[in-house]
Amino acid sequence: MDARDELSLVFQALADPTRRAMLSHLRDGAATVGELAEPFEISRPAISQHLKVLERAGLIERTATAQWRTCTLRTEPLDAASDWVERHRDEWNERFDLLDRRLRDLKGTTDA
């Protein structure tokens, strides 16, 4: 993966439990890298890389204040991901509903 499309980058970023946990943490407000790293038993470089993936996907923003990097969540990419999933899920469910109605109609005419 390199110059992948935005949606792929977002889904890719979400495809890791550690990164999802980080986003969950950020849901409760901005946090420094140290705070985000604290619950995990992995090294700081590993944390840095996870943050880089999240940043590349546009899911977080990092601002430097003194020697602390504060991370904040951004929701726009989540919106894009959400839209895709919802759209597909909904349209498929519509198909099921349609099928369901058709089956019911068929049963109705057969029974009548």
Next chain:
Amino acid sequence: MDARDELSLVFQALADPTRRAMLSHLRDGAATVGELAEPFEISRPAISQHLKVLERAGLIERTATAQWRTCTLRTEPLDAASDWVERHRDEWNERFDLLDRRLRDLKGTTDA
């Protein structure tokens, strides 16, 4: 990635334009591997591997009829993914609303 959790497998499966296009195709009804492969310029084995990823994530089901493998979409995993995204997006938006209200309140008291 190997014995990853379900949610990671789903997001991982969605993190590829070819696979998302395949799912979009399947939204319009079941299809054989050949039909799914048709819009792409990649080899059949590559298609097979993409389908394997989708199957591992529980997003499709394959049934063999004669020499054709019919693929059908499954939405349960999409529901799980959707839930995660929605939950996070919503709670974050709530936070923004709260912040917004506070700022407005603050402004109100300052103005008064």
Next chain:
DNA sequence: TCATTAATTAAGGAGTTGCTAACATAGTGG
């Protein structure tokens, strides 16, 4: 039986991920 069609498995290569240890950078405060 043999050729054809549909799809998968096998083997391998280029590039990426996710981790580690070691080193570098940058700001704070004695």
Next chain:
DNA sequence: CCACTATGTTAGCAACTCCTTAATTAATGA
């Protein structure tokens, strides 16, 4: 200036991704 704290970068490695070509399995039909 020097030690300390917070974070990032580099180098290296095992595992995985996504693709390929070649061989294989499985069903159809002359």
